[in-house]
Amino acid sequence: MLSSDFANLASEAERMLNCGADWLHMDIMDGHFVPNLTIGAPVIESLRKHTKAYLDCHLMVTNPLDYVEPLGKAGASGFTFHVEASRENWRELIQRIKSKGMRPGVALNPGTPIEEVYPLVEFENPVEMVLVLTVEPGFGGQKFMADMMDKVKTLRKKYPSLDIEVDGGLGPSTIDMAASAGANCIVAGSSVFGAPEPSHIISLMRRSVEECQKNN
Numbered sequence: 001m002l003s004s005d006f007a008n009l010a011s012e013a014e015r016m017l018n019c020g021a022d023w024l025h026m027d028i029m030d031g032h033f034v035p036n037l038t039i040g041a042p043v044i045e046s047l048r049k050h051t052k053a054y055l056d057c058h059l060m061v062t063n064p065l066d067y068v069e070p071l072g073k074a075g076a077s078g079f080t081f082h083v084e085a086s087r088e089n090w091r092e093l094i095q096r097i098k099s100k101g102m103r104p105g106v107a108l109n110p111g112t113p114i115e116e117v118y119p120l121v122e123f124e125n126p127v128e129m130v131l132v133l134t135v136e137p138g139f140g141g142q143k144f145m146a147d148m149m150d151k152v153k154t155l156r157k158k159y160p161s162l163d164i165e166v167d168g169g170l171g172p173s174t175i176d177m178a179a180s181a182g183a184n185c186i187v188a189g190s191s192v193f194g195a196p197e198p199s200h201i202i203s204l205m206r207r208s209v210e211e212c213q214k215n216n
């Protein structure tokens with residue numbers, strides 16, 4: 001939703017769901033972890049009044065723990081925090097996210113090695129999704145970093161049933177790389193909102209993921 005018209009968020013959300021989106025990806029940025037500031041719990045709470053959709057919150061914030069309670073109350077569905085922002089407290093974070101009824105995920109920046117997320121996936125109370133950033137976090141509309149696909153391949157080999165989300169620069173020209181590497185949750189902002197027919201882009205990307213899953 002980062003590429004949506006924020007002044008018309010509810011109708012933009014409905015439009016994307018009508019175009020076939022499964023989830024709404026909500027980029028929460030604090031102007032500190034990343035050099036951009038977007039939305040927080042009050043906006044999630046307002047949007048929740050207009051939709052029952054899965055709100056997939058991606059927290060690009062320095063103190064994710066501070067957001068658990070407000071986002072839980074606001075009606076967030078998924079809570080994906082950054083491994084770079086939770087090296088001291090990820091165990092507590094996962095536990096608190098689950099206790100608020102949200103689904104925990106962990107994200108990693110392009111410069112962070114994939115090994116850093118293994119303990120969170122293998123923990124007795126694990127994260128349920130890994131988000132591999134395929135651009136530097138902070139802004140939509142950037143170029144897809146194909147070299148991040150090695151991370152996706154490594155994760156898929158190690159964890160065959162894990163939800164692996166790719167985020168940044170996904171669209172018709174990059175989806176096959178991500179899908180064949182093993183990603184099964186696709187975030188796309190500018191390619192979808194910038195298309196004359198967003199539904200065509202969404203179904204093209206869904207087909208690519210389904211084809212790759214069939215062949216594996």
Ligand SMILES: O=C(CO)[C@H](O)[C@H](O)COP(=O)(O)O
Pocket residue numbers: 002003025027058060135136137138139140141142167168169170187188189190191
């Ligand atoms: O987390 C993000 C940026 O930090 C966004 O979710 C991502 O960039 C999606 O936008 P686009 O598809 O335009 O790249």
Ligand SMILES: [Fe+2]
Pocket residue numbers: 025026027058167187
């Ligand atoms: Fe994101």
